[in-house]
Amino acid sequence: MANVDINEITPEIIEYAGMCSKSGAINPELYGKYDVKRGLRDINGKGVVAGLTHISDIISSKEVDGKSVPCDGELYFRGININDIVHGFISEKRFGFEEVAYLLLFGDLPNSQELKDFRDLLASYRTLPTNFVRDVIMKAPSNDMMNTLARSVLTLYAYDEQPDDTSIPNVLRQCLMLISVFPMLSVYGYQAYNHYICGDSFYIHNPDPELSTAENILRMLRPNMSYTQMEAMVLDLALVLHMDHGGGNNSTFTTHVVSSSGTDTYSTIAAALGSLKGPKHGGANIKVVEMFQDMKAHLNDPKDEDEVRTYLKKLLHKEAFDKKGLIYGMGHAVYSISDPRATIFKAFVQKLAFEKHREADFELYSMIERLAPEVIAEERRIYKGVSANVDFYSGFVYSMLDLPTKLFTPMFATARIVGWSAHRLEELINSDKIIRPAYKAVQEHLPYVPLKDR
Missing domain, CATH: 1.10.230.10 (Cytochrome P450-Terp, domain 2)
Known part of the structure; x- marks a missing residue:
């Protein structure tokens, strides 16, 4: 038999796909019969409660005279209204990413010294292993930056001397490192794609330890490393607003599910990236x-x-x-x-x-x-x-901000890695059960038919 091009959809594949569609189709009426919450949501869009969290809270309705009434949406990070958080750092003309990351990870707003120490800690982690850019990012550029980001995250496992240690100090170390390098992995991955696939010039700018996360993203992305204060401030705000959104969003729930299996941090974050890549979520x-x-x-x-x-x-x-x-x-x-x-x-x-x-x-x-x-x-x-x-x-x-569309979802990931990290830590601290919901089997039981009789 001749070798088949793995990228070719052959007539046999089309036939098999038809068989899959036929055998995989489930009567929609059965979902109502068995009261299945499709998408883990009820008819009003309210999610099935699958866990508890301290990290963020979403309010979209309030009880009035015993009835649930829609209201203006509210978002709280560690119990603090997002409006107050944003007003706090904007009014003082500060960047908020590092401050809000501290809040989500540790539960409290940092004082001045704690914020400085945390910024310095993130800056110290903002480096990649020797030759990582050459050996990993440049060698297999991809059309999709989310795939590039996931591959880089999984490869970092090989550089970690304690990759499978799920103790809280070690997982926190891994998470802080990933939070710090996500901007580099994203931007460098794009620069490799832009050079090797699009044929443009290749720029690799080192991050500046004195700059904020938002400033460094613009610095590393642009050939001349320049940006305005307004550009950096708005990008910083975008990162803060995307940082977390409850435990039930698809990628964060993925983080909880995968963490509950006891796997390593790199595999967990790669799974969350796979979720966020979807056009119904991060795209x-x-x-x-x-x-x-x-x-x-x-x-x-x-x-x-x-x-x-x-x-x-x-x-x-x-x-x-x-x-x-x-x-x-x-x-x-x-x-x-x-x-x-x-x-x-x-x-x-x-x-x-x-x-x-x-x-x-x-x-x-x-x-x-x-x-x-x-x-x-x-x-x-x-x-x-x-x-x-x-x-x-x-x-x-x-x-x-002249960010290429290829980087839109990686920017979302650069923000949401903070939330994923906080939720992974919360899952490891509070749960010892693997998450395993039930599926109702609706296929009737059939006898096995010997090959000669089919």
Whole structure:
């Protein structure tokens, strides 16, 4: 038999795929019969309670006269409202990433000395093993930076003298190191892709130990290493807002599930990266940017509300953009009236748009944020309200910062690695059971038929 190209979808594969689809299809009525919470959520979108956490809290409804009523979304990190946290460091013109990372990992806000010591500790970890860039990142550049990031994380296992030690001090060491090097792994991975696959110049800039995480990302990414204070501040804010979002989001729940098996930190974080890579999770902001590009290409007048409304209806009717029937960046699994992260973000997005001379784009985004919930309510039967989520604006921010779309999701990971680390530590501290939910088997039992009788 001749060798088969592993990338070729042969007629046999197509036939087998049809068999898979036929045998894998489950009658949708059975989910209701057995009260299965598909997606681990009920019909109102409320998640099944699978654990307890101190790390972050999401509020989207409140009890009024014994009934659950939607409210403006609230997000708390270690019990502190995200609005107060952001106001705290912004009002004092400080970068917040390191301060909020300390809060999520250790449970309290740091004082001045603790914050300085923590910043110095992260800076000391902000280095890669000798020749790691050459031997790992440069040797197999990928079109997908999330795969590059996951491969780098798994390879770091081989450089660790205690990779399988799941004691809290050792896991904390591993997590602090990964938090520190994620920006380097992401940006260097992109630079290798940009050089070897796109044919552009190759830049490897060392991080500066005196700079914040956000500043170092821009420094390492740009050929001239320059950036404005506003650019660094908005990127820092984006990292803070993406740092954690409860224990039930897909990648964080993955962290809990994989940690509960007793595996190592590198395997756990690689699994979380695989989850975040999905377009339904971390890849959503890319879709928002692409949707707006398509929208502007098809609108005669982006200021005409009737024309914009018509385009939005086409999106929902699968007649525009990717024909998936979605208005990307609108709606959230938990929030209905508002996503607090998007609300915080919007004011700073407007300032950056002014600096970048992209006021017209900001006005279009604002119009869509206002019109989309109305159009969705008109065209769809929805069980809860719809509002802009954080991804609606984050992609726009990244594009104004001249971040390539290849780095959008790795930037999300650079923030969320802090939350993953905090949740991994919490799982190891509090649980000694492997997470194992149940699945109801609905296949009838059949007799085995000998090969000669089939």
